[in-house]
Amino acid sequence: MFDRLFYREKGLFLQSFHPATVLVYLLVLLILSLIYDHPLYLLALFLLLALLIREVDGLDAWEGFLKAGVFLMLVVMMVNPLVIRAGKTIIWHGPAVPFLGKLDISMEAVYFGAASSLRLLVIISIFCLYNLMINPDRVLNLFSGVAGKSVLVITLATRLFPTMVRDLQRIREVQQLRGVDFDTGSLWQRAKKYSGLYNVLLLSSLEGAMEIAESMQARAFGSGKRSVYSRNMIRPRDLFCLGGSLLALLAAVWGLRYGYGRYTFYPEADFLIKDGATLVVLFIVLFYLSVPLLLSEGWKHCRFLKSKI
Known part of the structure; x- marks a missing residue:
């Protein structure tokens, strides 16, 4: 059960990107999930994730993340209308409660809690995609040249739990x-x-x-400056994905400057779609964020594209 939550090499196209490319792409997704307030934009990010x-064959692992996410989602949706009283459209007049006052629940508060x-589900899904898409050892290898000892400690710590589970x-x-028989008695x-x-x-x-310590001693760990060797290469697929990520971020920033992606909940909820520009x-x-998906489909169905990326 726990193995589904950790990275497993499956030979999929989305797992073949350079680790720096994946980090930039996921960072852009995380930034957009934090700066966007519009429910339609957040829903679109959730569907993209x-x-x-699904493309990285991780729906089973995602189910485990969503179970925890839905529980937190219900908590937020229940607590937020009871705490925030800024909405104008009252849908339920409740009794007066000590320290909280009168429990009037507004439609805007429910709407804000849902958004x-x-x-929250989008952010949880981003971390789920990170676990499925990139090998953590390859990520840490990026920083091994400048902080070798720190990377070693982090590597040993991160592999501790999955190793113990196995x-x-x-x-x-x-x-x-x-x-x-562990189920009887x-x-x-x-x-x-x-x-x-x-x-x-x-x-x-x-x-x-003890085996790790002996292996480190046999490799003369700590005896001097360590050498670094990496097999990770920047390929055309990485350049396309990096370009799409940066263009998506620029387009999002431009849209936010002119109000596209922002949403007003209080004191009265705004229109979901103001105009066609939204x-x-x-x-x-x-x-631009769908570039990895488009490349993955082309890699599977187009031999010419597969040979070029």
């Missing part, structure tokens, strides 16, 4: 082959079975730590 996650919850699953399977009996499981996991982790700016931003 859904297509990207904020949608923004070891725990392997140890459990071995114990089951030996006849141990009383609570105390099952606790004893799991305690033996965790004892083996602890010993395995200590042995792994949709035109949204289409331009989405087009």
Whole structure:
């Protein structure tokens, strides 16, 4: 179950980008999710992320992220109307509550809570896409030349949990082959079975730590300035994606300057679509952000494009 939340190499096109390209692309998505207030723009980003996650074969992992996101979404939608009283359109007059006053719920407060919850889902989906699209070791390798020791500590820390999950699953399977049934018996009996499981996991982790230390010593770690070798190359696909990301950011900033992407919730909710320019700016931003999707489809169906990117 936990393995779905971590990066797995699947040989997909979206996993073949340079790590710097992916970081820039996801950073642009994150910036847009934070600066956009318009519900239509946030919904478009959410749908784009859904297509990207589907393209990277991560819908199962995304489901786990969405479960936590929907719970937080419901909390925000329930708490926000009770706290904010700035809306003019009252849909429910509640009783007076100590320290909170009269609980009048406005349509604008509900609307703002829904938009904020949608923004939260977009941000969660961005981090889910990061886990599925890029190998964390390749990201840390970008900074290994300037901060080698810090990168090593971060690498060991980030791989600790997924490694322990895999070891725990392997140890459990071995114990089951030996006849141990973890689902039967009383609570105390099952606790004893799991305690033996965790004892083996602890010993395995200590042995792994010793092997890492011996490997570092054999490679003369800390004896002098380290060398850096990287196989990551900038290819045409990276240039296209970087260009699309920067153009999308420029188009979004230009649109925000003229009010496209902004939305007024209080004291009265604005129109969802003021004019055609609202949709035109949204289409331009989405087009540039869809460059990785377009390249992925071309890579799968066009041999000429596949040979060029």
